[in-house]
Amino acid sequence: AKFLRERHKKKVLVVSADVYRPAAIKQLETLAQSVGVDFFPSDVKQNPVDIAKEALAGAKLKFYDVLIVDTAGRLHVDTEMMDEIKQVHAALNPIETLFTVDAMTGQDAANTAKAFNEALPLTGVVLTKVDGDARGGAALSIRQITGKPI
Secondary structure, eight states: OHHHHHHHOOOEEEEEOOOSSTTHHHHHHHHHHHHTOEEEOOOTTSOHHHHHHHHHHHHHHTTOSEEEEEOOOOOTTOHHHHHHHHHHHHHHOOSOOEEEEEGGGTTHHHHHHHHHHHHSOOOEEEEEOTTSSOOTHHHHHHHHHHOOOO
16 A cells, blocks of 8 residues: 555555454554555454455545555455455455465465455455565465466
8 A cells, every 4th residue: 555655656445344343443453554645444243354345346436546444354264254355355346356375384384375366356465474484385385376477
């Protein structure tokens, strides 16, 4: 969001569709304020698909260039959560679908990337915590499996 706002002069709106982790919504709101982008309010009592739809409608209404929807973390073996992310994706029909993964996860990151790549039309991968002492194996595996840029 900060990169898009500062480098590309985009009007950015962020929303948390993570209703499973109580602090997620407040955490994203605080982060949005700190980087100078707008935050679309949501509530843990809402359905993630409904949150995404409402945020998209709000973004269009106020002429935002970019809407970033932060969803709950999920494992590829959780079929209910994977179905949910497919529903969110279908509701939004996004231009970019980025798979975000912790570089410290190791080889399981490759399995998760494979499942996400099969479930969604990924356009790229974001690796976090790459400044740690993890080896580059996860990045290489994810790149090989998905064929997507990191």
